[in-house]
Amino acid sequence: MRKVRSVLPMKAAKTGYIILSVLLCGFGCFLIGKPEISTALLGSIAGVLLIAFGIFKLIGYFSKDLYRLAFQFDLAFGLLLMILGGVILTKPENLMHFLCIVTGLYVTADGLLKLQTAHDAKQFGIRTWWLILAAAILTGILGVTLMLRPAESSVVLMRIFGGVLLAEGILNLITVLMTVKIVRNQRPDIIEVSYQEGSNL
Numbered sequence: 001m002r003k004v005r006s007v008l009p010m011k012a013a014k015t016g017y018i019i020l021s022v023l024l025c026g027f028g029c030f031l032i033g034k035p036e037i038s039t040a041l042l043g044s045i046a047g048v049l050l051i052a053f054g055i056f057k058l059i060g061y062f063s064k065d066l067y068r069l070a071f072q073f074d075l076a077f078g079l080l081l082m083i084l085g086g087v088i089l090t091k092p093e094n095l096m097h098f099l100c101i102v103t104g105l106y107v108t109a110d111g112l113l114k115l116q117t118a119h120d121a122k123q124f125g126i127r128t129w130w131l132i133l134a135a136a137i138l139t140g141i142l143g144v145t146l147m148l149r150p151a152e153s154s155v156v157l158m159r160i161f162g163g164v165l166l167a168e169g170i171l172n173l174i175t176v177l178m179t180v181k182i183v184r185n186q187r188p189d190i191i192e193v194s195y196q197e198g199s200n201l
Contacts, residue, residue: 010180013060017176020053024169031162035155042158043092046099050085054078060180073113081106100161104147107168111140114171121179128178135171142167 027045031037057078084102088095114136121129142164149157 010060010063013056013063014176014180016052016056017060017172017180020049020056021169021173021176024049024165024172026169028162028164028166028169031165032159033162035158035162037158039096040092042161043088043095043099046103047085047087047089047092050081050088052085054081054083054085057081072117077106077110100146100149100157103161103164104143104145106143107164108140108143108147110168111136111138111143111171114139114175117175117179126178128174131174132171132178135167135174139164139167139171 027049031042055078057074061072061074061078084106088099088102114132118129118133118136121132142160146160146164
């Protein structure tokens with residue numbers, strides 16, 4: 001007897017990704033326009049967003065969507081984001097340097113991994129794979145820039161941080177919209193078959 005996989009985890013992961021990506025973009029734009037935000041508030045918001053993203057990454061990984069592209073690296077990344085978010089929330093006002101390094105490193109790694117996602121998307125025949133590629137390259141470059149901290153000015157640093165969040169939000173939004181395909185009648189990887197007693201099958 002064939003069982004149909006529930007699409008609820010996939011819908012929850014996709015919806016959560018879209019909402020959090022839009023929030024990242026909005027917060028990034030806010031930091032670019034209003035870089036005078038306090039480090040304590042920035043750390044608190046960043047910590048909450050990291051934990052939320054970590055949760056939805058785990059949901060996405062275990063949902064096993066059709067293409068398996070957007071969430072393929074999200075088991076380790078989801079756990080890492082939840083841990084980092086918890087660490088940042090312990091002392092959000094004293095961790096600006098740590099936050100820049102960690103965020104820059106994560107965004108750079110995510111950009112590099114999304115290069116593979118773009119390649120895989122091309123192999124699947126997804127025509128908009130080049131959008132993922134372009135966003136991944138830009139995000140990776142901004143991530144490295146944030147880690148190097150080219151300016152000590154807090155205003156400039158906040159604007160760079162905002163640019164990184166904006167790029168990461170756009171990258172995640174493009175990836176989830178282009179590669180997460182929810183099929184209502186998708187079957188599990190292992191098809192379960194019920195046997196009647198005395199059957200030769």
